[in-house]
Structure formats: structure tokens, C-alpha cells
Amino acid sequence: MSPSPIRIDALVVGGGVAGLFTLDALTRAGRNALLLERHALGTGQTTSSQGILHAGVKYALGGSAGEDAREASMASAMWQSMLTGKGQPDLASLRTLASHEFLWRSSGLRGVAGMLGARLALQTRPEAVAAAERPGWLQGVRGDVFRLGEVIIDPRDLLDRLARPHAARLAQGEVVGLRSEGSQASIEALLGGQRVQILASQVFLTAGEGNEALLAMAGLASEQPMQRRPLRQAMVRGNLPWVFGHCIDGARTRVTITSDEMPGGVVWHVGGELAERGPSLAEGPFLLEARSELVACLPGVDLRAAEFSSYLVQRAEPRTGNGRRPASVHVQRDGPFVTVWPVKLVMAPRAAEQAAALSVAAHPSADGQWPAASPRPGLARRPWEEATWTHPA
Numbered sequence: 001m002s003p004s005p006i007r008i009d010a011l012v013v014g015g016g017v018a019g020l021f022t023l024d025a026l027t028r029a030g031r032n033a034l035l036l037e038r039h040a041l042g043t044g045q046t047t048s049s050q051g052i053l054h055a056g057v058k059y060a061l062g063g064s065a066g067e068d069a070r071e072a073s074m075a076s077a078m079w080q081s082m083l084t085g086k087g088q089p090d091l092a093s094l095r096t097l098a099s100h101e102f103l104w105r106s107s108g109l110r111g112v113a114g115m116l117g118a119r120l121a122l123q124t125r126p127e128a129v130a131a132a133e134r135p136g137w138l139q140g141v142r143g144d145v146f147r148l149g150e151v152i153i154d155p156r157d158l159l160d161r162l163a164r165p166h167a168a169r170l171a172q173g174e175v176v177g178l179r180s181e182g183s184q185a186s187i188e189a190l191l192g193g194q195r196v197q198i199l200a201s202q203v204f205l206t207a208g209e210g211n212e213a214l215l216a217m218a219g220l221a222s223e224q225p226m227q228r229r230p231l232r233q234a235m236v237r238g239n240l241p242w243v244f245g246h247c248i249d250g251a252r253t254r255v256t257i258t259s260d261e262m263p264g265g266v267v268w269h270v271g272g273e274l275a276e277r278g279p280s281l282a283e284g285p286f287l288l289e290a291r292s293e294l295v296a297c298l299p300g301v302d303l304r305a306a307e308f309s310s311y312l313v314q315r316a317e318p319r320t321g322n323g324r325r326p327a328s329v330h331v332q333r334d335g336p337f338v339t340v341w342p343v344k345l346v347m348a349p350r351a352a353e354q355a356a357a358l359s360v361a362a363h364p365s366a367d368g369q370w371p372a373a374s375p376r377p378g379l380a381r382r383p384w385e386e387a388t389w390t391h392p393a
Ligand SMILES: Cc1cc2nc3c(=O)[nH]c(=O)nc-3n(C[C@H](O)[C@H](O)[C@H](O)COP(=O)(O)OP(=O)(O)OC[C@H]3O[C@@H](n4cnc5c(N)ncnc54)[C@H](O)[C@@H]3O)c2cc1C
Pocket: 013, 014, 015, 016, 017, 018, 019, 036, 037, 038, 039, 040, 041, 042, 043, 044, 045, 046, 047, 048, 049, 050, 051, 052, 053, 054, 173, 174, 175, 206, 207, 208, 209, 210, 211, 214, 231, 233, 271, 313, 314, 315, 340, 341, 342, 343, 344, 345, 346, 347
């Protein structure tokens, strides 16, 4: 154990997008905050994110703009101000992969009709795209095509830009003890083999799936139960066009495709309902299904030479009665602990703002910092950097 405890205003546990935005918001609010990350920044959900800054259209496919569509719409206004350098943190030079995406229909009319019914409630309205103006990869599509002004960002570049200004506040380590002690929290952590004690006025739990074990350690598991929603995302690499968009059928999103570059070509990252069905399938049958969905959704793209892969990932959120996605961010205080689940990457700045608003006034003697020799966390790799590729057969 280090000789004396590290005294700070706030400890943020977990360095995904929620933790890094929360650290930034707390620091701007004048708190002395430090962040502890167990592996690499963004391990789990953030590095798996497709990076779509949803403005609510996808959630309005059923025909009405509910709470989740309105929340996403408000969050996208915050992004707009950060991406143009007017808001904080300044993300004007963040790597954006696309300034818009497409939505096209594989069959049926209901989805598009429903979506158009919800248009007025949304900030970003879908615009019909005439046949002559469609990108080449949509040429084989017979149904309607719409353009959505939803920006797609690179989640790893986001993690990097959020982490850099706070590098000295980040450490890699493991929480091994967590309890409230009077009005503050006492945390025991292992940093590169060294056991340290941290005394913090507040602990912000932003560990995604890891929040479950941390809440149990703090005796709060029953106060804030968590749910996991599994996905099997598909990946396709080869000589492919850059594709960003959703192929819909009724109110269903058959596939959501985003693209990035990787050595040897372009990689597609594929989610949507395909990914929600995926965890019940082994990889072989799943990849066959992924290819047939993509051929049905994009008949004009030749996938014969493309290679496929997949990976499993869990979304971690507060438990809802029906097991579905919560409509809005979750920020809850229990004594010195504040639990944060942003539910979507696009909501993370709103979650951080709400979390920082619950922070308590800075304590004059809480000027602790990480020991100089503490290990620093790196950035998590993207899923396709670790994939094994095959031609489905
Ligand atoms: C496949 C997929 C695609 C998605 N696409 C989109 C999208 O296009 N748009 C969108 O808005 N949202 C999207 N999302 C949702 C979004 O990615 C998540 O809501 C968001 O990234 C959650 O961030 P987080 O920081 O809460 O959790 P995470 O990103 O999971 O980060 C948690 C961090 O805490 C660390 N940690 C865990 N336990 C501990 C511990 N005990 N001590 C210290 N550290 C710990 C982990 O290592 C990790 O770095 C997607 C999610 C998935 C899975």
C-alpha cells in the first residue's frame, strides 16, 4: 500500500466514451478528478461502436418520434456545437467518416411511410434522393432512397481526442475495494502491482458492463440492476465501396453498414437486426446469413471476392422491464457513487453533463494525483484489427 491516501474530489472508473466525457466535464467544473481504466480506453462497447451520431430517425421508423428519438435529436445538437468548435470539448478536428448516410427500403412501404410521418418532430429530416443522384452502390436498389444528415465519426479518434488533454489524470489499474466511508468513498486499487488507497468525495461508475461488479462491490447491485443485450456484428473486407446507411424492411432495420479503411482495402462494419439475431448462431451459419442479407440489401455490389468475419459484444445498460433499450441516459446517485450508462455513444456528452451537475464542490485539500510511475492506458483496437477472415461457404 502507498504510504498516504490519494485525496481527490472525484474518481471516474472506466475509460470508455462515458468516462472520458465525464472526466472532461468534471475538470471543466473545477473538480480534481482522476480516471482509472482496467484495460485499454474504450474496451468493450466504444471501440465496437459504429460511430453514428443518431439524430433520432432510426428510432422513428415506427411512425412516431418518442422519447428516445427526441433525446437523440437533442444530443445531436450538442455534437453539432462540439464538432464546429463552438462547444466544449472542442472536437472540430475529430475524424469524421461521413457527413451523412442513406436509408433505403428492401421491401414493403410501411417503414418509409412511418418514418415520413415522424419527420416533423426530428431535427434531421430524411430527404428523398432521385435515382440519378444515388451513389453507385445503391444503383441496384429498386425502392425509395433517402439521405439522412447524421454524421459518422471514428470512435477511436474520439477516445484519443478526449484522453489527450487529460493524459496525466489517466491510469491503468484495477479497483479491488470500494466502499462509502461517511460522506466520501474509499477505494483500493492496484496500479502496476502497487496497492493504493484513494479517498474521493465521489466515484463516477462509467465502466459499461464492468459497472455490475463495481455496484456489487459497493453494495448497490439491487439499487441499479444492469441488463446485457448481446450482438454478433459482421465485418466484410475487400475492394468495397464506402457505404454508410440502413437497409430497412417495414419498421425493421435489416442491416446498418458503416465503413472504414484498413490495410488491403475497405472494411464494412455491419449491425442492425442481423447482429441482434447473431448471438444465437455459430459463426459459420451467421456469416452465410450476413452475406445473403447484404446481397439482398445491396444487389448491385459484387461480394464474391469479399472476406467475412464476426465478433460478439455486449451492450450494457440499466435494466428495463421489457429487456429492450432504455429511452434515455441513466445517471443515478447513491451516496458518494454516481452510476452512468449513456445507452448510446451519441448520448455520452449529455450523460456526462448530467453526471457533472451532481458533483459536489471541490475540497481545497483534495489535490491528489496519480503516482508518477503509474501505468497509462492505451487505446483499444478496432474489432477488424483482431479478426480472422474467411470466405463463407
Ligand atoms: C456493436 C455496437 C455498435 C454501436 N454503435 C453505436 C452507434 O453507431 N452510435 C451510438 O450512438 N452508439 C452506438 N453503440 C452504443 C455505444 O457504443 C455505447 O453506448 C457506448 O460506447 C458505451 O460507452 P461506455 O463508456 O459506457 O462503456 P464502454 O465503452 O464499454 O467502456 C467501459 C470502459 O470501462 C472499463 N472497465 C470495465 N470494468 C472496469 C473496472 N472494474 N475498472 C476500471 N475500468 C473498467 C472497460 O475496460 C472500458 O474501457 C454501439 C454499441 C455496440 C456494442
